[in-house]
Amino acid sequence: MLTLKAFLTLVLGVMIILTPISCKNSTELATPVAPERVLADSKLIGEFQASQLRGRFTGALAPVQLLVRYGIKVYRIEYNTTNTDGKPIKASGALLVPNTDGAMPLISAQHGTIASDAEAPSYYNSGSEIYTFGTLFAAQGYIVAAPDYIGYGVSKDLPHTYEHREGLATASLDMLRASREFLADQQIKWDSRLFITGYSEGGYASMSLQKKIEEETGEEFNLVASSLGAGAYDKTATMRYLVSNRTTTNSDYNRLYTWVLLTYDRIYGLNRPASYYFKEPYASRVAESGRNANIGVSLNDAFTDAFKKAAAEETDQAFVEAVADNDVYDWKPRTPTRLYHGTADNLVFYFNSQNAYDAMQKRGATNVKLYPIRNATHATGLIEFILGTYTFFTNPSNL
Secondary structure, three states: OOOHHHHHHHHHHHHOOOOHHHOOOOOOOOOOOOOOOOEEEEEEEEEEOHHHHHOOOOHHHHHHHHHOOOOEEEEEEEEEEEOOOOOEEEEEEEEEEEOOOOOEEEEEEEOOOOOOHHHOHHHOOOOOOHHHHHHHHHHOOOEEEEEOOOOOHHHOOOOOOOOOHHHHHHHHHHHHHHHHHHHHHOOOOEEEEEEEEEEOHHHHHHHHHHHHHHHHOOOOOEEEEEEEEOOOOOHHHHHHHHHHOOOOOOHHHHHHHHHHHHHHHHHOOOOOOHHHHEOOOHHHHHHHHHHHOOOOOOHHHHEOHHHHHHHHOOOOHHHHHHHHOOOOOOOOOOOOEEEEEEOOOOOOOOHHHHHHHHHHHHOOOOOEEEEEEOOOOOOOOHHHHHHHHHHHHHOOOOO
């Protein structure tokens, strides 16, 4: 596992030499026309000079200042999209544009799980992913599009589509289309190249987005590379593992698993009472507090025996099909793709990336590579993922 010092040293060595403009896969394409216009509104949040951006990184992070090449403008984008029930809604996100006249590539950056609406990209608050690592990409010369997802930003009054394949992919895809329209309106030069990245929920959202782009949008986008970290791509295997094995007693982790379960129960119209899934006292806690319920035991000790049996033996067909509908591990990507995952991740289990890699190899996807981060947990694997993404995007041919 890389230390912070080693990370910064490697990033500086690579990024000062390699910039987005030197990418070997640069291709000039005519701007494609979206199926219909989706951009609804835009607002300049702020403009930040390079010196201001450098000032964000002090102390141990001071070497990061050398990565800042450009100032940036940050916009809040609102756009039309479709919710999981098929109804049209408005969603939002942040668009970061470097202050340079040259043609720039675009990164679609999907964020990981957030605890509050205030952390959504379109607010551009300090401490958020887009404010830190997203800004570093933009300061290097990438346009960065960061969707809030349904349930945050302008759509905050709606339930978040947590770990739901179609909900995350649709909101992210329409954010890209809205960003493209905004760039054209403002005559900002995009060189047509698109990169995709995300970690944790962002990794899953990015895989879902990549699959949707490759399978449903034809030649609409020039997708060059995808870098994905610690996503729960194999929902079926994850569900089976959780019902059949002792896992963490960390209540924060269990809240996330519960959130996924309740999201699928709602979106797929299962409408089961909490007592179907959980024993007491956990059923009452979930009924009262939903995804915020405190469950401080291994989750399979909190589930009812009837639910565990039905899930493991697949006799609850509606639930099993709902879970399987969110699998995104078994397909053949056309785009060069890196999968990063900590081998000691006890939140999003490492087998998610291993299963995806194995399934994709069986389908002949030789452009997919797995990067195990040895002994890294979900939290400690993040730095090496970021480093790998930086270097990969500067030279996508080096898979």
